[in-house]
Every structure is written in C-alpha cells, then in structure tokens.
Amino acid sequence: MAEVELEEVTKSWGGAPAVDRVSFSARTGDLVALLGPSGCGKSTTLRLIAGLETASSGTIRIAGRDVTARPPATRGVSMVFQNYALFPHLTVAENIVFGLKVRDVPKAEREARLKRAAGILGLEKLLDRKPSQLSGGQQQRVALGRAIVAETPVCLMDEPLSNLDAQLRVEMRREIRALQKRLGMTMLYVTHDQVEAMTMADQVVLMKDGRIEQDGPPAELYESPATIFTARFVGTPPMNVLPASVLAAAGAPMAGHGPQGRPLGGLAIGIRPEDARLAETGAEATVAAVEYLGADTLVEARVRDHPFIVRLPGRAAVDVGGQIRLAWEPGRAHWFDLSSQRRIA
Amino acid sequence: MDARLVISPQPLLRRVMTHPRLTATIHGWLLLLPAMALLALFTHWPAVATFIDSFYSTPRPRRPSRFVGLDNYQQILADPVFWQSLWNNLLFALGTIPVSIALALLMAVWVNDRIVGRTAVRMAYFTPTVLPMIAVANIWLFFYTPQYGLLEQITALFGAEPRNWLGSKDTALFAVTLVAIWKEAGFFMIFYLAALQSISPSLAEAAALEGASRWTFFRRVQFPLLMPTTLFVLVNAVINAFRMVDHIVVMTRGGPDNATSLLLFYIYQVGFNFWDTTYAAALTTVLLVLLALVALLQYGWLERRIHYR
Ligand SMILES: Nc1ncnc2c1ncn2[C@@H]1O[C@H](COP(=O)(O)OP(=O)(O)OP(=O)(O)O)[C@@H](O)[C@H]1O
Ligand SMILES: [Mg+2]
Numbered sequence: 060m061a062e063v064e065l066e067e068v069t070k071s072w073g074g075a076p077a078v079d080r081v082s083f084s085a086r087t088g089d090l091v092a093l094l095g096p097s098g099c100g101k102s103t104t105l106r107l108i109a110g111l112e113t114a115s116s117g118t119i120r121i122a123g124r125d126v127t128a129r130p131p132a133t134r135g136v137s138m139v140f141q142n143y144a145l146f147p148h149l150t151v152a153e154n155i156v157f158g159l160k161v162r163d164v165p166k167a168e169r170e171a172r173l174k175r176a177a178g179i180l181g182l183e184k185l186l187d188r189k190p191s192q193l194s195g196g197q198q199q200r201v202a203l204g205r206a207i208v209a210e211t212p213v214c215l216m217d218e219p220l221s222n223l224d225a226q227l228r229v230e231m232r233r234e235i236r237a238l239q240k241r242l243g244m245t246m247l248y249v250t251h252d253q254v255e256a257m258t259m260a261d262q263v264v265l266m267k268d269g270r271i272e273q274d275g276p277p278a279e280l281y282e283s284p285a286t287i288f289t290a291r292f293v294g295t296p297p298m299n300v301l302p303a304s305v306l307a308a309a310g311a312p313m314a315g316h317g318p319q320g321r322p323l324g325g326l327a328i329g330i331r332p333e334d335a336r337l338a339e340t341g342a343e344a345t346v347a348a349v350e351y352l353g354a355d356t357l358v359e360a361r362v363r364d365h366p367f368i369v370r371l372p373g374r375a376a377v378d379v380g381g382q383i384r385l386a387w388e389p390g391r392a393h394w395f396d397l398s399s400q401r402r403i404a
Numbered sequence: 405m406d407a408r409l410v411i412s413p414q415p416l417l418r419r420v421m422t423h424p425r426l427t428a429t430i431h432g433w434l435l436l437l438p439a440m441a442l443l444a445l446f447t448h449w450p451a452v453a454t455f456i457d458s459f460y461s462t463p464r465p466r467r468p469s470r471f472v473g474l475d476n477y478q479q480i481l482a483d484p485v486f487w488q489s490l491w492n493n494l495l496f497a498l499g500t501i502p503v504s505i506a507l508a509l510l511m512a513v514w515v516n517d518r519i520v521g522r523t524a525v526r527m528a529y530f531t532p533t534v535l536p537m538i539a540v541a542n543i544w545l546f547f548y549t550p551q552y553g554l555l556e557q558i559t560a561l562f563g564a565e566p567r568n569w570l571g572s573k574d575t576a577l578f579a580v581t582l583v584a585i586w587k588e589a590g591f592f593m594i595f596y597l598a599a600l601q602s603i604s605p606s607l608a609e610a611a612a613l614e615g616a617s618r619w620t621f622f623r624r625v626q627f628p629l630l631m632p633t634t635l636f637v638l639v640n641a642v643i644n645a646f647r648m649v650d651h652i653v654v655m656t657r658g659g660p661d662n663a664t665s666l667l668l669f670y671i672y673q674v675g676f677n678f679w680d681t682t683y684a685a686a687l688t689t690v691l692l693v694l695l696a697l698v699a700l701l702q703y704g705w706l707e708r709r710i711h712y713r
Contacts, residue, residue: 109609109613110613111609111612111613130612131609131612131613132612132613132614132615132616133615136613137613138609138610138613140606140609140610142604142606144604144606144607144609144610146607146610146624146625147629148625148628148629157611157614157616157624158613158614158615158616161611161614161615161616161620161624162614162615205610205614209614
C-alpha cells in the first residue's frame with residue numbers, strides 16, 4: 060500500500076517551477092531517498108509533503124487521505140530538519156516532548172514515550188542538557204527523538220547527516236536505517252549524497268531541475284540507468300559515457316552498429332569503471348593519471364581526448380603516459396541515444 | 405660587579421619596546437587614551453564633582469559656598485515637590501515601561517510575520533524614534549490643544565465634554581505618559597525585530613509541524629528566546645523613564661501645579677530656574693543612586709533566568 064503519494068505536483072515561485080509535475084509513491088514501511096544535485100527541488104518536494112509549502116497544482120495523499128490543502132500538524136508527518144531546529148532554551152527532554160505537550164498528551168504517557176525514545180537513541184544521560192551543550196551527532200539524535208515520540212506513520216528527513224563528519228555519518232546512516240525498520244516507519248529521506256541513497260534506501264527517486272529523472276530500487280538505478288544523467292550521477296567514480304563512434308574508431312570490441320541495428324552516429328556507450336579491464340585488444344587509450352586506493356587502483360585514461368576511468372583490482376602495473384587497451388563484456392555496455400539522452404538498451 | 409646589573413637606560417628602553425606583549429599593552433592603552441580622557445573629563449569628573457557639590461551650600465553674592473554636610477539631603481526629605489516629582493515619576497515609569505515594551509513586542513512579532521507591506525509598517529513604527537522629542541512634543545501639543553486640537557475634534561464627534569487634557573491636574577500626567585509611550589515603542593520594536601530575525605525560521609516550522617498554535621509558539625519559544633532582549637529593553641526603558649524631560653519642558657513645564665513634574669525636570673528647575681545648584685546636585689545624586697539600584701536589581705534578578713546558552 061502506498062503511504063505517501065504525489066500526483067503531478069508542481070510548485071513555482073513565479074519563475075521556472077522548482078518542482079515540476081512530480082509523481083511518485085512511497086510504500087508503507089519503506090525508506091525512500093530523494094536524491095539529486097543541489098537546487099533540483101528535493102527540499103521543496105519534502106516541504107510540500109510536510110505542508111510547509113503549498114503546492115501550485117497537483118495532489119498529495121498521505122495514508123490515502125488527500126492532504127494537499129491541510130495544515131502541517133494534521134498530516135501525520137514528523138520531520139527532522141537539516142539544521143535540527145532544536146529549541147535552544149529547552150533541555151533535551153523538553154525538546155523531545157515539546158509536541159506531545161502541545162497536543163496535551165497526558166504526563167504519564169509523555170514520560171513513557173520519552174523514556175523509550177531516549178533508550179533507543181542512547182540519550183538517557185543527556186536529557187537535562189541544552190542543545191548547545193551537545194555534539195552534532197547528539198543534536199541529530201535529539202531531532203530524531205522528537206520525530207520518534209510523535210509516533211507519526213511518516214517521517215521526513217532533510218539531509219540530516221550533512222553536518223556530521225564522515226565517520227559519524229556512516230554510523231548514523233546505519234542507526235537511522237535500523238530504527239526505521241524497527242519502528243516500521245515510512246521514511247522520506249532527502250540527500251545529495253548518492254552513496255547515502257544507495258546504501259539506505261528501498262527506493263530512490265532521482266531528481267534533476269525539478270523533475271523526476273528515475274524512480275526505482277537502488278540496484279535498478281545502478282544497473283539500468285534510464286538516462287545519461289542517472290548513469291553518471293549514480294556510482295563513484297561515475298560511469299564513462301562516450302560517443303559510440305569514438306569508441307569504435309579507437310578499436311573497442313563492438314559491432315559496427317548499435318542495438319536494433321541503429322547506426323553508431325547518434326549513440327553513446329556507457330561503461331562503468333569496474334566493468335572495464337586491460338586487454339590485448341580493445342580501445343586504445345593513454346594513461347593520464349593513476350590513483351592507488353589500496354584495494355584497487357583508479358586509472359584515468361584518455362580515449363581520443365575523452366576521459367575514461369578504469370577501476371583495476373589491487374595494484375595495477377600501468378605508467379602515466381603509457382598506452383593501454385581497454386575491453387569489456389559486451390553485455391555490460393549501456394547504450395544511450397545522444398539526442399534524447401535516454402537509454403535504448 | 406655583575407655586568408647585568410649595569411643597564412644603561414637605552415637598552416632598557418629598547419628591551420621594553422621590543423617585548424611583544426608589553427608593546428601590545430602599551431599600544432592598547434595609547435589607543436584608548438583619547439576616548440578615556442574625554443570620558444573622564446566630561447562624564448566621570450562632572451559626576452564626582454556633582455557628588456562633592458551636594459555637600460556644600462550654593463554660593464550667593466554675599467555668602468560664599470561652605471560645607472554643610474547632609475543639609476541638602478535633609479532638605480530633600482522635607483521637600484513636598486521632590487516627593488510629588490518622585491511619585492509622578494513612578495507613575496510615569498509604571499505607565500510607560502510595561503505598555504511601551506508590550507506594544508513594541510506586539511508590533512515586532514506582527515511585522516516579523518510575513519505580512520504585506522511590512523517594510524512600510526516597519527518604517528511607520530520607527531518614525532517616532534527618528535523625530536526629535538521637541539518635534540514630537542509639538543505635534544502632540546497640537547493633538548491636545550483645547551477646542552480645536554485633533555483629540556478634541558474627535559471626541560466632540562462622539563459628543564464628549566470638551567476637556568483641557570494638558571491643563572487639568574487629572575489628565576496632564578496621563579497625557580505626557582502617552583507621548584512617551586508613542587515615542588519609545590517604535591524604538592524598542594527595532595531591538596525586538598532584530599532579535600526575532602535571528603531566530604531560525606525552521607523553529608517556527610518545527611513548532612507548526614508539532615501542532616503549536618501561533619500563541620503557543622510565541623509563549624513557549626519566541627518569548628523565552630527574546631528574554632535577553634527584554635532585559636536590555638527593560639533597563640533602557642527604566643533609564644528613559646527617569647531621563648525624559650524634553651516633552652515636559654515643551655508641553656507643560658511641570659504644571660499644572662506640579663502635576664507633571666518629573667524628577668529630572670525638577671532638577672532642571674531647581675538648577676537653572678532657581679539657581680540653587682548644590683541642592684540640584686544633591687537631587688541628581690539621589691536620582692543616580694535610584695537608577696543604579698534599579699539597574700543592579702534588574703541585572704541581578706533577571707540575568708540568571710534568561711541566559712539559556
Ligand atoms: N522560498 C523560495 N522562493 C523562491 N525560490 C525558491 C524558494 N525555495 C526554493 N526555491 C528555488 O527552488 C529550487 C529548488 O530548491 P530546493 O531547496 O528544493 O533545492 P534542493 O534540491 O533541496 O537543493 P539543496 O541540495 O541545495 O538543498 C531552487 O532553484 C531554489 O532557488
Ligand atoms: Mg535542500
């Protein structure tokens with residue numbers, strides 16, 4: 060069942076729409092990542108769902124009810140803000156139960172929920188502190204606590220980890236995912252970090268310029284990207300996308316035409332860095348740089364002035380400036396139409 | 405003889421000048437000096453001189469000034485006009501301080517919310533602050549004029565009795581209090597507005613998501629976060645309540661029958677109309693002590709409750 064559903068939702072502030080006819084749905088209990096580059100409309104989409112912005116057109120449904128015109132408090136959503144939005148003059152405990160107090164939840168019930176949330180998040184010892192006396196990760200957990208005690212079926216998060224250091228981010232990522240599963244929440248999670256989206260989400264909605272570029276499980280985005288944009292946005296380092304004719308001229312192992320017998324002229328081929336290997340025969344390339352990462356080596360090569368990155372296992376024996384030949388399994392090549400930018404096979 | 409003990413003045417000076425921390429300190433004091441000198445000359449010294457003067461008698465052509473101890477202060481205790489002025493001043497303070505602060509807060513919260521034409525409203529509220537008090541007093545003098553003043557014309561529309569607002573003992577203090585409120589509220593609003601704008605808008609959004617009403621958000625979030633501003637404004641309001649004198653001079657000259665005589669106005673009268681300078685000095689000392697007490701009380705009592713960071 061769909062817990063959150065958007066239908067042709069548009070939001071504009073006079074100029075070009077920030078969110079342009081966006082439709083997607085999140086199943087109950089799923090973690091859905093809203094992914095995309097800066098300014099693509101992720102936050103706006105989330106705020107539309109929360110009711111902090113009103114849609115210019117379209118319908119938003121939560122748990123089957125049309126909430127498009129409803130105020131935020133009646134939508135049954137909780138939200139974790141990017142800057143946490145903790146009340147600086149209240150203690151951790153007061154921050155967490157703020158909403159319960161506002162809603163006149165009885166004291167005993169409030170205490171019970173607070174205790175449970177504090178237990179889950181490991182905040183028991185910090186309940187009397189003020190937000191300014193907490194580290195970034197602890198503040199983050201308090202914000203999460205506020206969302207948990209509301210016990211709303213839907214939880215929205217706007218880049219909750221962007222203020223944390225890399226180590227803590229990995230930890231919190233795991234914690235949030237575990238918590239979401241344990242409480243059975245439906246979570247919409249905004250991020251511009253594709254690793255975060257890929258590792259945490261059941262479903263990824265990739266946006267660009269206010270529109271949905273692709274909507275599907277992480278594996279689908281990775282294995283069969285619908286557009287060149289998706290192909291290059293998902294995965295690090297990004298997929299190599301080169302005009303098919305360039306690769307053919309460089310001697311890549313391929314037929315003289317594209318799928319469905321289309322001529323190579325208007326097509327592009329995408330090869331993931333990990334799908335390419337060094338071979339006796341293949342596309343000629345010059346090594347421009349070598350980056351040794353320990354478990355593998357990234358070789359940045361140039362195929363007729365087009366950059367092409369290859370990931371080789373272990374320590375690769377290539378020299379900067381040397382000539383190499385690149386090959387790949389034909390089945391691992393992604394074909395795109397250059398004029399529509401869309402996938403054809 | 406130990407060579408280190410024989411230090412000629414020159415190397416010593418050089419050593420002092422090149423010692424980094426010492427030079428920084430000397431530079432600091434040198435930079436402060438002009439401001440300090442001015443402050444001492446025009447603020448600290450007059451204050452001390454006033455205090456000293458208050459123990460002397462006022463020099464008259466035939467009787468030079470002499471030390472009289474606490475005579476001036478005893479005279480204050482027995483002076484009915486002083487007590488009346490103090491009482492008036494308390495009423496004036498009680499009238500202006502809470503009302504102007506509440507009004508300032510209300511206007512700031514209102515202007516801070518996204519209303520149409522908020523720049524215009526903000527400007528309109530701030531105008532009284534920009535106007536000199538003398539001009540303000542003149543405007544209000546016109547409002548209060550008997551028979552053809554604005555206020556009279558309006559009340560006449562409703563069939564009210566004609567009244568001399570500034571000329572009657574019953575209404576004069578109220579009338580000048582109103583002017584002060586009008587003048588001060590806009591000024592305090594600016595401080596509140598600045599403080600409100602430093603509150604992250606996501607706090608309002610978080611509260612809205614939790615179902616907090618506008619009032620709840622104000623009471624539980626905005627108001628507590630504004631407490632440092634309130635303290636600052638309060639101290640200023642108290643000081644202003646004892647410092648404002650221009651509009652009294654223009655509008656009532658303390659009358660009728662001392663009904664609008666405030667402390668500072670009385671001091672001015674004693675000092676510059678009656679030329680009893682040392683008695684004025686004693687009155688000034690009393691006023692300063694009063695103000696210092698109030699400020700100490702406010703900081704001591706409130707400061708502990710408002711520092712949430
Ligand atoms: N209040 C507003 N008024 C006008 N334009 C806005 C407003 N809020 C956002 N926009 C515009 O809408 C577009 C999408 O903004 P949004 O905040 O949703 O981006 P985002 O995907 O969250 O980006 P980021 O990753 O940087 O947070 C941007 O072009 C932005 O300039
Ligand atoms: Mg954003």
